[in-house]
Amino acid sequence: MNLFLLYLLLVKATLTSFSGLTSLAIVRQDFVVERQLLTDQQLTTAIAAGRLAPGPNGVYLVGVGYFLAGYPGAAMGWLALLTPAFLSIPLLGWLRRHQAHPACQRVLDSVLLASAGLSLASALPLAREAIVDARGLGLAVAAAVVLLRTRIDSFWVILGCAAIPLLYSALI
Amino acid sequence: MKARRLGALTALFFRSGSLTLGGGSSIQAVLLRELVEQRGWLSGAEFGLIYGLARFTPGTNVLACTAALGWRLGGWAAAAAGVVAVSLPASLLLLAMLDGYERVRALEWVAAAVGGALAAVVALLGVTSAKLVRPYAVQRRWVRIGLLTGGAAVALAAGWLSPVVILVAAVGLGLLLDWLGVA
Numbered sequence: 001m002n003l004f005l006l007y008l009l010l011v012k013a014t015l016t017s018f019s020g021l022t023s024l025a026i027v028r029q030d031f032v033v034e035r036q037l038l039t040d041q042q043l044t045t046a047i048a049a050g051r052l053a054p055g056p057n058g059v060y061l062v063g064v065g066y067f068l069a070g071y072p073g074a075a076m077g078w079l080a081l082l083t084p085a086f087l088s089i090p091l092l093g094w095l096r097r098h099q100a101h102p103a104c105q106r107v108l109d110s111v112l113l114a115s116a117g118l119s120l121a122s123a124l125p126l127a128r129e130a131i132v133d134a135r136g137l138g139l140a141v142a143a144a145v146v147l148l149r150t151r152i153d154s155f156w157v158i159l160g161c162a163a164i165p166l167l168y169s170a171l172i
Numbered sequence: 173m174k175a176r177r178l179g180a181l182t183a184l185f186f187r188s189g190s191l192t193l194g195g196g197s198s199i200q201a202v203l204l205r206e207l208v209e210q211r212g213w214l215s216g217a218e219f220g221l222i223y224g225l226a227r228f229t230p231g232t233n234v235l236a237c238t239a240a241l242g243w244r245l246g247g248w249a250a251a252a253a254g255v256v257a258v259s260l261p262a263s264l265l266l267l268a269m270l271d272g273y274e275r276v277r278a279l280e281w282v283a284a285a286v287g288g289a290l291a292a293v294v295a296l297l298g299v300t301s302a303k304l305v306r307p308y309a310v311q312r313r314w315v316r317i318g319l320l321t322g323g324a325a326v327a328l329a330a331g332w333l334s335p336v337v338i339l340v341a342a343v344g345l346g347l348l349l350d351w352l353g354v355a
Contacts, residue, residue: 151209
């Protein structure tokens with residue numbers, strides 16, 4: 001497949017979506033349904049591997065590019081993932097010039113409060129996966145206490161919570 | 173000084189992109205803790221502004237958030253370095269995993285470690301939400317918190333609306349509350 005066309009199709013998907021996995025419908029339509037260059041199984045594998053890897057969920061596009069055109073295709077997927085991110089910079093520049101305005105401040109207050117709700121809701125699917133027994137609940141509560149009460153780097157908290165069940169499964 | 177900050181920022185973005193499971197929200201929660209609470213390079217309000225703005229930017233939210241944070245703290249070079257640092261490790265790891273995905277996932281010790289890390293990420297997201305809301309709680313703006321934060325959480329968790337529509341609706345509801353004189 002032509003790499004530039006691949007980039008254009010993938011960037012169309014990222015530019016018309018507003019979070020990591022919402023580009024999925026467009027990617028499936030373009031590559032699975034219309035062009036039949038990708039199978040549903042390959043698409044599912046790319047998404048699932050992306051969920052297991054750290055980093056943004058949208059990284060599944062790298063896997064899509066890889067299935068379509070090998071490593072050069074993966075590079076196109078990665079570029080398509082990055083391209084829209086830079087649109088936030090002119091938006092931020094504009095907002096910073098106007099944020100002192102009371103009307104703008106009220107709008108930003110609403111966005112911030114709703115963002116807190118969105119962050120909370122995004123924890124729920126992860127909680128269903130991680131807190132399935134007393135051990136998972138205990139780890140989550142312990143991590144919350146450490147994060148609230150100490151200034152320990154959050155990376156250590158995450159690594160510590162990964163290491164505890166790992167040690168437990170190695171010892172039992 | 174500029175070069176030192178660029179290096180420190182890139183290292184932070186690299187660590188958050190390569191060590192944080194759970195997608196963009198968890199990476200942004202790590203960045204809030206590191207940039208606002210640990211290093212004091214940004215105020216909570218400014219981080220909140222960038223966090224909200226990223227939701228309105230097309231594409232992957234956390235990359236938009238990273239680009240804006242990098243630009244704010246170190247200009248275009250930091251924005252570009254940050255976006256690469258957050259996304260490259262995950263991309264390379266994903267490529268390494270694609271062929272053996274089912275085999276890796278079936279390993280018991282991998283599942284145990286991922287489960288533990290996800291439990292910490294759940295806690296991190298909960299704590300982040302609490303910290304974003306705290307300034308409004310101190311001012312006892314309970315109606316606004318209940319309707320905007322609670323409403324957004326319920327609408328997204330129930331799958332009623334997309335995040336962008338929720339944010340637009342929150343802006344409208346916030347303006348209505350102002351007009352009604354609700355604190």
